Amino acid sequence: MLKNPSPEQKKIFQWFKQGQGNLVVRARAGTGKTTTILEGVELAPEPRILLAAFNKSIAVELQSRIKSERVQAKTLHGLGYAFVRRMWGAVSLDTDGQRALDLARAVCEPKTSHRVLQLLAKIHSKVREIQPHESKSDDIMELMTKFDLLPDDDMEFDDGVTDRWLANRASKAVALAKKRSPMIDFADMIFLPVVHRAVQPWFDLVVVDEAQDMTSAQLELAIGSCKKGGRIAIVGDDRQAIYGFRGADSGSLDRLKKILRAKELGLTTTYRCPKRVVEIASQYVDDFRAAPSAPEGIVESCSDDRMVSLVAPKDFILSRTNAPLVKVCMALLQSGRRAYVKGRDIGKGIMTLVDRQGARDLEELEKFLRSWHARESEKAMKILDDKVAQERLDFVSDQLGVCLTIAEDVDTMEGFRAKLENLFRDDGSDAVVCSTVHRAKGLESANVFLLEGTFRGLDDTEKRGEEQNIVYVAVTRSKQRLWWVSGFETKSVKREVS
Numbered sequence: 001m002l003k004n005p006s007p008e009q010k011k012i013f014q015w016f017k018q019g020q021g022n023l024v025v026r027a028r029a030g031t032g033k034t035t036t037i038l039e040g041v042e043l044a045p046e047p048r049i050l051l052a053a054f055n056k057s058i059a060v061e062l063q064s065r066i067k068s069e070r071v072q073a074k075t076l077h078g079l080g081y082a083f084v085r086r087m088w089g090a091v092s093l094d095t096d097g098q099r100a101l102d103l104a105r106a107v108c109e110p111k112t113s114h115r116v117l118q119l120l121a122k123i124h125s126k127v128r129e130i131q132p133h134e135s136k137s138d139d140i141m142e143l144m145t146k147f148d149l150l151p152d153d154d155m156e157f158d159d160g161v162t163d164r165w166l167a168n169r170a171s172k173a174v175a176l177a178k179k180r181s182p183m184i185d186f187a188d189m190i191f192l193p194v195v196h197r198a199v200q201p202w203f204d205l206v207v208v209d210e211a212q213d214m215t216s217a218q219l220e221l222a223i224g225s226c227k228k229g230g231r232i233a234i235v236g237d238d239r240q241a242i243y244g245f246r247g248a249d250s251g252s253l254d255r256l257k258k259i260l261r262a263k264e265l266g267l268t269t270t271y272r273c274p275k276r277v278v279e280i281a282s283q284y285v286d287d288f289r290a291a292p293s294a295p296e297g298i299v300e301s302c303s304d305d306r307m308v309s310l311v312a313p314k315d316f317i318l319s320r321t322n323a324p325l326v327k328v329c330m331a332l333l334q335s336g337r338r339a340y341v342k343g344r345d346i347g348k349g350i351m352t353l354v355d356r357q358g359a360r361d362l363e364e365l366e367k368f369l370r371s372w373h374a375r376e377s378e379k380a381m382k383i384l385d386d387k388v389a390q391e392r393l394d395f396v397s398d399q400l401g402v403c404l405t406i407a408e409d410v411d412t413m414e415g416f417r418a419k420l421e422n423l424f425r426d427d428g429s430d431a432v433v434c435s436t437v438h439r440a441k442g443l444e445s446a447n448v449f450l451l452e453g454t455f456r457g458l459d460d461t462e463k464r465g466e467e468q469n470i471v472y473v474a475v476t477r478s479k480q481r482l483w484w485v486s487g488f489e490t491k492s493v494k495r496e497v498s
Helices: 007-018 033-043 056-065 076-088 098-106 114-130 137-146 153-159 163-177 188-195 216-224 252-259 275-281 304-310 323-334 344-357 362-381 386-407 413-423 466-475
Strands: 023-027 049-053 071-075 203-208 226-236 263-267 298-303 316-319 339-342 432-436 445-453 478-489
Touching: 007 023, 007 033, 007 263, 023 033, 023 252, 033 049, 033 056, 033 203, 033 226, 049 056, 049 076, 056 071, 071 076, 076 188, 076 216, 098 114, 098 163, 114 137, 114 153, 114 163, 114 188, 114 216, 137 163, 137 386, 163 188, 188 216, 203 216, 216 226, 216 252, 226 252, 275 298, 275 466, 275 478, 298 304, 304 323, 304 478, 316 323, 323 339, 323 386, 323 413, 323 432, 323 445, 339 413, 344 362, 344 386, 344 413, 362 386, 362 413, 386 413, 445 466
Parallel strands: 023 226, 023 263, 049 071, 049 203, 203 226, 298 478, 316 432, 316 445, 339 432, 445 478
Antiparallel strands: none
């Protein structure tokens, strides 16, 4: 039991102990959300409780801290897997993409190339996981655009593959995936229980953590697992909703509050951030406040050169995009500092893009990359949804920027590969951590350096949206000092909005 719970925590504990109906907890950054939830479920009287976690590592950590055998911490994918086994009996889990490829192959002609099958597998997997009820071609084409799953120009020329062709085949693959199979994959864990209405009401109390990062399909599964007459608590921070590009239901708190007719309580006092940092963050989130005992903290500005001399191991350097981080990381390494860019999978993705073209030297590589950037930017400008278009423009510009920055520092393709592999890591070593805000979400550091020129909407504090959320998340990673760093800019293609 917490020795000195805050007034906000006491209200939440009271609901867990004997509250009626459902609850939405709007928990701001660093406000003791996890501690409060764990205390709450221990106080709840229900005999069977689910604590739904965002990913497996969080679920494992939560389970290790739970004392009562009445409480199970699970990911919603893990829960969905249990529902599938209940429905179909023993099934094996495919972890190498074979099921997705088999489904793609089953709806295509024998001559279809492997790269087309791979793209189709990604498309129908994305549909199954985040849009299980929307598998018509038009819906799928919209999803393909949003998640960068469109065919390359040469794919259309060599294979005769168009957006519509892929969408039609993906729709057929999704329908085929509903049939009983001895093997399922990660996407099926959400897809199959939802489309077959096989979600079982197993729990008397369901608590969903980080709800703003869940997809609508995941949330549907979570709510369906609660018994009739049971209680549901939805916990999250709508102002930390920055995963819209992954399909997260960023409006979930407000939407579910209405659907569930839920009472709302808040956690608004941060125990992580010092007062000066909270002053900055509260410009974006007006109900965010510092604990009375919080230190004053420091917020300063500095140049990029000064940052290189100030930064120390375990400090965070945060940017909205990756390309500026590559430049920073290389400068740190050249000065003898240990540093890395967080995201091994980012490096692998860029290398896949480069390998696909088979460039023999850096001159060929730059020529291809600039041509690729021009083609992809032109495609993005044709997208009707302006937000999706800008996300696509940002992505291709960032990929180009990463590659060109690395190419400036090496002489050969072998050197390019080695540099890329060395820069992008996830090893958690005793080094300076260069990270996008998205990669740093959920983490914290005593000292945080923000590359000011990479952020949008810094002056538009009254406008709520994902860009402002990104600033809020970035600022609130700091436990002691926050530095605004000048000298790094993100150059991206701007779209004229009529």
